[in-house]
Amino acid sequence: MRFVRESARFACLFAVTGLLVFAGCTKVAPSDQPGAAADSTLKQVLQRGTLRVGDCLTFAPFGFYDKGGQPDGYDVDLAKELAKQMGVKLEVVNTTSANRIPNLQTSKVDVVFCNFTRNLERAKEIAFTNPYVVASEALLVKKSSGIKSVNDMADRTIATVKGSTNGDEVRSLNMKVKIQEFDSSQAAILAVKQGQADAMIEDNNFLAYQASLDPNLTVTDEALVPLEYNAFGVKAGDQIWLNYLNLFLFQINASKMNAQLYKKWFGAEPRFPLNPQY
Structure with a gap:
């Protein structure tokens, strides 16, 4: 009887161990899964030591070249702050409205700051952060x-x-x-x-x-369309990078830094709230 009990206990332990191993394996995301930590743009930027921001440098005061030929503007200031908080260098890549999405999809840039209006059609191809500026x-x-x-x-x-x-x-x-x-x-x-x-x-x-x-x-003193909520654009499927950027936006909004930069470049307080009341 003792032998039977010992055998049963051994079989039970073996079964439990097997279940734990199986359960452990199913929780690990494969490295080639989209959005996995190993493939996240966040990790790539930190390893590279350079943040590549696509910005429209013909769209002052959001982005332009100063007299010394250096990128400047509201979006550029935001990009500088993001790179500073990440502890990496900043590379601003001059971008046009037409190549914002292609530059993300081909990994020419890590993120786009370029007066980028969020809409459902664009969201079929890329992802957007929370808004950082509102306009009509x-x-x-x-x-x-x-x-x-x-x-x-x-x-x-x-x-x-x-x-x-x-x-x-x-x-x-x-x-x-x-x-x-x-x-x-x-x-x-x-x-x-x-x-x-x-x-x-x-x-x-x-x-x-x-x-x-x-x-x-x-x-003209009019609002031709409903309010447009502009955001950062990122490659689709990278939730880790998206989460990081949303936290960055939360912090610069909570600290009033974003509002201060807006006033610096536009000479007034932001006209519209970032979080509308429905």
């Missing part, structure tokens, strides 16, 4: 144009930037207007100044800054 849309026009609102744009030309959502927004107005696309925001602004376009539609934060630089320009 308005028109940049010459003061001499007589244009007071989008209702004055019938049979006129609106300049937009390739790869932005602005062209779709104009089309949704169902107005008889001509849409002319440009490679950069600066090219679109120049088109308005030179009379190639009657107006430019863009983020009201950006346009207010541009009008402050040229006494011949003004911004």
Whole structure:
């Protein structure tokens, strides 16, 4: 009987041990699984020692080159703070609206700061953090144009930037207007100044800054679309990196650093809250 009891106990221990081994194996994420710690952009950046941020450097004051040829602006300041907190060097990669998503998908950059509006269509290809700045849309026009609102744009030309959502927004107005696309925001602004376009539609934060630089320009006092919540863009499937960036945004918002940087570059307090009430 003792032998039978000992044999049964041994068999039980063997079975339990086997279950523990099996359970332990099933909890370990394989290294090739998307978002696994070994493949996370966060780990890659820390190992590389350099953070590569895609930023639109033709979109002052969000991003531009200063007189010394160095990247500067609101988004650049945020990128500098992120690199500082990570303890790595910063490399700013000049990016256009059209190549924001391709640059993420091909790992040319680790994250994109470029007035990136979150929407469901883009979310099919990349992931977005929580918002860090909010805006609506308005028109940049010459003061001499007589244009007071989008209702004055019938049979006129609106300049937009390739790869932005602005062209779709104009089309949704169902107005008889001509849409002319440009490679950069600066090219679109120049088109308005030179009379190639009657107006430019863009983020009201950006346009207010541009009008402050040229006494011949003004911004229409309207909100053409619902509020746009702009965020950082990252490659899809990397939850570890996304979590890290969201925590970074939480900290700079809770400390008021983000609001201070906004006031530094736009000359006013943020107009819209980051967390809307529904």
